[in-house]
Amino acid sequence: MQIIHHIQELRQLVREAKSARGGIKVGFVPTMGYLHQGHASLLEAARKQCDLVVLSIFVNPLQFGPNEDLSRYPRDEERDLAVAKATGTDIVFFPSVEEMYPRPTKTIVSVIEVTERLCGASRPGHFDGVATVVTKLFNIVQPDYAFFGMKDAQQIAVIQQMVDDLNMPVEIVPCKIVREEDGLALSSRNVYLEPEEREQALILSSALNMAEKLVREHKGPLLASELQEAVKQHIDQSSIAEIDYADILAYPSLEPITDLRSVPAFIIALAVKFGKTRLIDNTIIRW
Incomplete structure (x- = not known):
């Protein structure tokens, strides 16, 4: 398992893997870290379906509102890497905020209508941040498949709409909600x-x-x-x-x-x- 912090290094690594192993399928699991069994299930699904599995861990400031829990969002790099390794992940992309946003962002990806209810109504701007960072990550990783958990079903609907509208060459793979034994959805x-x-x-x-x-x-x-x-x-x-x-x-x-x-x-x-x-x-x- 390789841990990469820089965009150009990741691009080169994926490009070399595709060149050395012609026709491989790249699976991608974008996360904000603090991985649990729900994330592990996405990585396991990607491992079964793809030749190269890339995990990103990035707490994206664009999708947090001014009164939300960006600073409190839980982080545990050591545990995240242990989960990644146990699931057979090939590459972990662990960029800094400065690497992803080296200058003020003047381009925002905005999906309308499907973002206007549920979390989109109570968290204004949230899905602009999600769509923008996912677009950036898709452009960086160039995956064939991207795996998302159905716990955030609106997020999947938004990303699928974006992929369809912009003709992005990636297939979105929804994965079922993973729950504790007593029924609580993992989060x-x-x-x-x-x-x-x-x-x-x-x-x-x-x-x-x-x-x-x-x-x-x-x-x-x-x-x-x-x-x-x-x-x-x-x-x-x-x-x-x-x-x-x-x-x-x-x-x-x-x-x-x-x-x-x-x-x-x-x-x-x-x-x-x-x-x-x-x-x-x-x-x-x-x-």
Whole structure:
């Protein structure tokens, strides 16, 4: 496993690998570090499907708002490298902020409509930062496949829209949410949770399971507003849960819907604060 800190060095390494081993497939997993089993599952998927696996670890300042947790975002380089090595990663790209943004950025990649709801509504500018850094990373790594976790389903929808619109030669590979045994979706931010908050956060997966069961057992038309109200009432059972959103939208367009049976697939998406920690979770239901 090689650890690279500079863009030109990474480009040369990938170019040499492609030249030496003609026709290889490059798999790429972009992350902000503090890797957990969810990230490991993305690297394992890339290892199975690709000849060369590149992992990036970069806490991207462009996607954090002025009152968000950029300075608090957890970091553990030693653990990250151990996870990367255990999953058979070939190259770890570990750039500094100065390497990625050597001068003030005057070009921003902005995806409209699909970014205007869910986290895009509550975190203005967030997805401009995501789209911009992912575009930069795709241009640097030149991957054939890029692997993303479905826990941030809106991010995948945004990146897929960007790739399609800009004819980027990369296939986006969505990977299923990895959960703890008790159902809590793995997240780097889980480390912020106090014991009571961690216990109460289980209401998220519980609400999604309840909603999916309700949908599957319901006969006839089912209104999104009715299901949304049932989900909110379930989450309100937690005394400390503060709902940012609990929305039901068509997926991947993220357009509002009335009758759930009017679309082939929809997402039940949650963002809820427990204390100071904001967690997201979701499930996608396909008829």
